[in-house]
Amino acid sequence: MTPPAIGPEAAAATGTEGPLRIGVIGLGVIAPFFLRAIEEDRHLRLTAGCDLDPVKLAGLPSGVARFTDHRDLLASGLVDAVVVTLPNDLHASVVTDALDSGAHVCCEKPLTVHSADARALAAVAERTGRTLFTAFHRRYNSNVDRLAAELPDRSTIERVVGRYQERIEEHTGNDRWYLDAERCGGGCVIDNGPNALDALRHVLGELTLKDAVIGDVRGGVEFCAELWLTTDDGIPVTVELDWALPTGEVKDITLHLKDGTTVTADMLAGYDGFKSSLDHEYRGIMADFRAAVAAGPSRRDDGPVVVDLVDRAYRVARAKEARLRMPSKTPAEAALVKLLFHRRGDRGMTLSPWFSRCVRAGEVHELVSTTERPSVPGQRVDAVGFLGFAEFGAATVVERGDEVRLGGKLVGVVAGFDECHFPNHYNILIETERLVTAETADLRVGDPVVFREPAS
Structure with a gap:
């Protein structure tokens, strides 16, 4: 027939x-x-x-x-x-x-x-x-399509989060090329990212990438990522991608409204079997493809737009030193050898341009707290509290953003360095909520000091 x-x-x-x-x-x-x-x-x-x-x-x-x-x-x-x-x-x-x-x-x-x-x-x-x-x-998913059709007034939307998370090995069958960086082009950003981004574009309209970070990199393939974007009318959008979810899968779009409520399109809701949501979506693809053929050359494909977003996300994320869920160094450990108890409001330290400093075994450096949150090289730092001098037992690296623990308690994070006493020693500036000294922190000579990379 x-x-x-x-x-x-x-x-x-x-x-x-x-x-x-x-x-x-x-x-x-x-x-x-x-x-x-x-x-x-x-x-x-x-x-x-x-x-x-x-x-x-x-x-x-x-x-x-x-x-x-x-x-x-x-x-x-x-x-x-x-x-x-x-x-x-x-x-x-x-x-x-x-x-x-x-x-x-x-x-x-x-x-x-x-x-x-x-x-x-x-x-x-x-x-x-x-x-x-x-x-x-995913733009043909019934729940996503319903959200697009019933979108609340855009002025009521505070932010949007799109999640596309799974355990990749459960989805690829015998197609091992997904885990080959050269063949795939990356990992979750280039594989799951296009579906997540296009579904969000289907609901919200055009998106502009603002920032991106990748992580859990294995053989050049990233297993997790976060992308931050904005709509043309300024709604912040976050995309959370994961290929290493321990069990199951999470694929949804959540609108966080300004009144504190949320509206969610769960792509898997109503489709209980593994991959059971896909059949109606691929029927939608082929029906739309037929319509595109009938429409002729006047139609423009959205594929290049999404490739641009993915390409830009990689350029931004791969230029960063940090990677999610991947510690890049061992904690730097030191011990207090001299305590300091005073504070000043006119010290006149200067934030150095260096993001990190290498420390040799046996070097001693000064620990200084500040509430001024310095961020620009050359910025003057006046309000300080002096904690003491610490000797490093092994060669290490101290970086801006490191969490600082004194006697096992979190005190603050490394804001940067002041070089007014260099080459004798650095002042390691520690950003704190209030000025801290050896007195207020109840420190003792010999107490441990740990500089730990923040959890990602």
Whole structure:
């Protein structure tokens, strides 16, 4: 039985009179969701599949042509459009080949690893007049879509948090390329990030990245990250990504309203089975892809916009010294060898430009508390309390932001250094809530001092 036609607009766009003929390039862990969506859509027909694995090819329905080279599939004359679900590093070249062959393309997110490649694909699509469509499945989630349709008045929204957290090994099956930094392009930011970012854009509109940090890096692949963005009208948005959740998964968007209440779209609510939410989302992808083909070249794909956000997040985060959930040094330990009890309001110390200082074993440096919160190199520091001199037992590094514990009690954090007595010693400035001296802290000679990297 011949499936019903796809309609005059789509037929004109594809040059066909029947269903849109689809080839699937790549038969990995995501492909079954595309295959089911194609099978369930009467306007689509699966005509070809491509993979290097003959076992996966053998699993295709009878009557579907099988290829091990995507170029042979594209040259076969059997497809009007292709779905590309390959490792991320192959997207740019394969999608280019597909567009140049005259096929419309639905590409699994991310469209590409790098922004320049995404822009180049958009240019190829424009030149060839073919449809380029990035598959962001979470925008078709029923709960996310409901939140977008029923969004509270934007003036009532204080901030938004999007969480996309899972244990990655439970989701990748035999596709180990996700954990290969070169093939994936990174980790959770480039894999889960596009879905989280696109879902938030679907609800809130355009986003601008302000800051980002990555962490729990294993073999160049980050397993956690936080991104901070803002909407065009100034609503702060936080994205929390995690590939190392101990159990289960958390995927939601929460609006924190100014009256203290919250509104949440839980992407998994109502879908109790593992990955059971995905089928309706991929049906949404394929239906929207059909609509995009029918709309013709006037439609612009959102893929490059999200690639830009991901690319910028990596540039910002990888330039930072710190990594989440990854201590970068052992705690620096010292012992008080001389106590100081006085305080002053006119000391005139100067914050040095150095973020950190190396300390040799046996060196002695002075500990000084201050409530002035110095942050700019050259800033004058007057209000100080003197704690004493501490001898370091082993070579170490002391950094701004280190937590300082005296006698086991948290006193403050390292604000920086003053060099007025250098090279004899540094004054290590400790930011405290109130001025602290050896007297007020009840210190004794020999008490331990620990400089510990703050928990991330």
